[in-house]
Amino acid sequence: MPLQTVTRRARLLCSALPDPLHTAIHRAVLGAALALPLATALQVQPALAESVVTEQEFSIAPGTLESALNSFAATAGVSVSSTPELIQGMRSAGLRGRYTNDQALEKLLMGSRLKVVRQANGSYSLLPPTAAEASSNSALELDATYVTGLSLGATTEGTGSYTTGSTSTATGLPLSIRETPQSVSVMTRQRIDDQGLTQLNDLVRQVPGLSINQSGNGGSDTSTIYSRGFAVENYQVDGVQWLSSNYKSIIQSNDLALYDRVEIIRGATGLTNGIGTPGATLNMIRKKPTFKPQTSLSVTGGSWDYQRTELDTSGPLTESGNVRGRLVGVYQDNESYIDRFNERKKVFYGVIEADLTPDTLLSVGMDYQSHQADDHARSGLPLYNQDGSLADWSDSDSAGAAWAYSNRTFTSGFATLEQRLNERWKAKLTLNQGRYEYDEVIGYAASGFPDPATGAGMGLWAGRWEAKPVQTSLDLNFAGSFDLFGREHDAVFGYSQQDTEYRTNGYPLWRFADWDNSIDNIYNWDGQDPGKPAMPATSRIDYEEAQTAVYGSLRLRASDALSVILGARVSDWENTVKTDYYDPTSADTDDKRTETGVVTPFAGLVYDLDDNWSLYGSYTSIFKPQSNMTETGNYIDPLEGVGYEVGSKAAFFDDRLNLGLALYQIEQDNLAVAIPGVLAPDGNQAYKAESGTKTRGFEVEVSGELAPDWEASASFSRNIVQDSDGNKLNTNVAQNTAKLFTTYTLRSIGNGLTLGGGVNWQSEIYSDGMGPLGVRFTQDDYALVDVMARYPLTEQLSATLNLNNLLDEEYYTSTSSSYYGTPRNATLGLRFNF
Structure with missing residues (x-):
């Protein structure tokens, strides 16, 4: 079915993919494509088409996209066909949990920009996106009646989004924002780039609930970040706490070019910090x-x-x-x-x-x-x-x-x-x-x-x-x-x-x-x-x-x-x-x-x-x-x-x-x-x-x-x-x-x-x-x-x-x-x- 005829819900999901500028970034190539052997077709016994709406357990380890698709095909009992060049050099983050076949394949292919066509007998074919589809950031269709979008993960780079799909700063568990029983804000890579934010102080001014009382140049001991009435003293990098009660405001000078995102948990975060103020953790x-x-x-x-x-x-x-x-x-x-x-x-x-x-x-x-x-x-x-x-x-x-x-x-x-x-x-x-x-x-x-x-x-x-x-x-x-x-x-x-x-x-x-x-x-x-x-x-x-x-x-x-x-x-x-x-x-x-x-x-x-x-x-x-x-x-x-x-x-x-x-x-x-x-x-x-x-x-x-x-x-x-x-x-x-x-x-x-x-x-x-x-x-x-x-x-x-x-x-x-x-x-x- 042509992409123009998908449901309104599909169009909403299409829009969440990166805009043309970010698509260009995501598709940029440094050097020649790397070789990866692949059989012309990944063949297993096809299943009935209606089985795609039935959930089953998948356990697929991260690795090459070829190995991930082989594991998917064996578990789902369907065939997945592709050309060797199409998935050359591609990787997959793997998959674990209960999903329908459509959902499982969607997650395995996340970020690949490949087009998925489901045949009437339940088998799948992988195709490259057309130039129009790539430039319009369209979502990829599975069939005329069952269209899903690409879900967000923890990484925000390349998503074009102002939110994230997973955060663990509050509890140590990888939860969505909705699943986390505390106030969570995420400053994504797209938001950082859009506003030209280059320093942690710049970012803090945009975060909900945070403010800066700044009596002197940024990062000095007279520049204090506040959340919920408390000075913010809890800072982490990749979840590792920065421990120095002596002079923490210096971290405000950190440059944002290094980071995919900054997760902010407002309120007490003793579970992940132990000792700390109840203002916020960055x-x-x-x-x-x-x-x-x-x-x-x-x-x-x-x-x-x-x-x-x-x-x-x-x-x-x-x-x-x-x-x-x-x-x-x-x-x-x-x-x-x-x-x-x-x-x-x-x-x-x-x-x-x-x-x-x-x-x-x-x-x-x-x-x-x-x-x-x-x-x-x-x-x-x-x-x-x-x-x-x-x-x-x-x-x-x-x-x-x-x-x-x-x-x-x-x-x-x-x-x-x-x-x-x-x-x-x-x-x-x-x-x-x-x-x-x-x-x-x-x-x-x-x-x-x-x-x-x-x-x-x-x-x-x-x-x-x-x-x-x-x-x-x-x-x-x-x-x-x-x-x-x-x-x-x-x-x-x-x-x-x-x-x-x-x-x-x-x-x-x-x-x-x-x-x-x-x-x-x-x-x-x-x-x-x-x-x-x-x-x-x-x-x-x-x-x-x-x-x-x-x-x-x-x-x-x-x-x-x-x-x-x-x-x-x-x-x-x-x-x-x-x-x-x-x-x-x-x-x-x-x-x-x-x-x-x-x-x-x-x-x-x-x-x-x-x-x-x-x-x-x-x-x-x-x-x-x-x-x-x-x-x-x-x-x-x-x-x-x-x-x-x-x-x-x-x-x-x-x-x-x-x-x-x-x-x-x-x-x-x-x-x-x-x-x-x-x-x-x-x-x-x-x-x-x-x-x-x-x-x-x-x-x-x-x-x-x-x-x-x-x-x-x-x-x-x-x-x-x-x-x-x-x-x-x-x-x-x-x-x-x-x-x-x-x-x-x-x-x-x-x-x-x-x-x-x-x-x-x-x-x-x-x-x-x-x-x-x-x-x-x-x-x-x-x-x-x-x-x-x-x-x-x-x-x-x-x-x-x-x-x-x-x-x-x-x-x-x-x-x-x-x-x-x-x-x-x-x-x-x-x-x-x-």
Whole structure:
């Protein structure tokens, strides 16, 4: 039957396949096709045509497409015919579970772009897509009456989608978003490319429910990500936790070119993190090698001399395709809307996958990121003048001294070994070692308040911190399914260990002997005077942090509609900070904190109302040792509490469109609350502990395909944090946020024009006790509008234009300094696929 006559449902599914630009990327070829012998026809006894609607059990291991089709044909009792050249060099991810023949074949061929024709006798023929079908991204038909679309998997690259089909960050189990009893958002590769997001901070601004309180340059310790009223401190790469309570905001500088997607779980994630805050977990999933050759080269230019070049190449390294590799390289150099500020980035990522046997997969790789910034400022200029009036700065005015800088590099090596133990169970061992190196010389004009007439009264804060933390991680887990009481259930259990350590110099902060920090006139200051003070090391610091845990989770199918997810993690944690002062008059310190046998339970229920809608509820406990200090220098006791969440989720069009509504409450003791204007003895912000606090809120999110060629992500979040007396806490974080971004492809215009746009809105934020008169400073609610357009100039070359902050909204990014958000800006990129 012609494709034009398929049902409306089929057309909806067709639209979810990649657009022409992405199809060109997906079909790009690097080198000649690799040889793979194949019999002209895979012949077995045909079955009756009606048998295709009957489910049966399939167990097909990953491997060549030839072997997968042979196994399928033998199990299904049908014939599958093809030409040798058609599936030459192709691979299949395999299949396990109960499916109809049509569903099984569809999943085996996922991503192949082959056309499937089912004959009247039940046999199948594989054909290449026509040029028209390939360019229109049409779904492939099985017959006139039974048409299915290609389901999404975990990997988002090449799908063109704003959602994913599977995520395991919340429970360790590979579940769909609808099956997960917590709030899940996924920033896919398509969304990242559409909005030109290059840094983790850029991505966070687009994530439902997340916001950034940024008092200085991104990635500094004054740039904090918040979720549900809590600072986000849980970061993972490929599910491996980054363990460093000392300086986590540096991860905000991570470049996104390495990643297929970022999975965000809002709320407590003690099951997969053990010790952590109940705000959110950000899990960055690296790109994987592809079975087919593909290469892309991107060049982007933009406002403030923004220049970025990115190369990404992937494909098989052997004729059989059992060894595959991928390389990603990035170079970026840009000025800024802030005077004198300059950034340079270098990124390299390489990974190799090898099928050692049909049941054994080995992955090894490394990545390197370098981020350098000159005239780096930890804060903006003061909000107020000496007379208490609001200071009137330009958004380009810099608080950074000309000699201040931030140099950061991160290098990691990793290896993963996956072994299929039998038809239903597999083991996975992950080893990772990462080394951060950061050196930041701090100098910023935020001391005092300016005289509006003379510009006098201002001075510099100065200091330095540097270290080379090394983290070694290990995770061994077993995942699979088992039968009990006539039903199949899922399980994962394992052991994890993370160790972080470094030795570094300690330096004095903020004030120095024989150094005058005053600025004569802040209004004509060029960042040069006063010069950098002498900053000799004053101590030697030994830092060690270790966490070990055993964990496990189960999904029990109590009925066809009800799933019960139970899990627990038992963690041991130890943190030692030993400081030896070079000055014999200063007493050395040796702080050691340990927590043993911390149990973090998790319980969740998911009840399916029908094929699309479900209800869910979840409970977890919270435990987080804190490195925040009181004004007397004592560490605040560990954060403790519980989190509850209930909601409803829905999935449509084979999970290509996800909807979610969540209501939550978090109860905690020892919540660290900053004391404005007060420093701890180590020179950092001082905090006080609030007990009996409650966080309440709700979130609504829609993401994925709304209609043919129409992808969207929309959300609204409301969050209120209160102390035991009902007074608001964390008023410097917006209570309400609304975020929308959408794209639509007009295939009738030339080669297919994609237009997109969105708006991010947040409610007002404020802080009390600000300025010389101790008044309340308020940043009113505001909205930022972004638009984009992409057009394929040829089959291989496309151009993308992004306009950010289209209406040139002026706003403060925090309520503690005059640090302005980025004004209107533009980038234009060209991508060549070959």
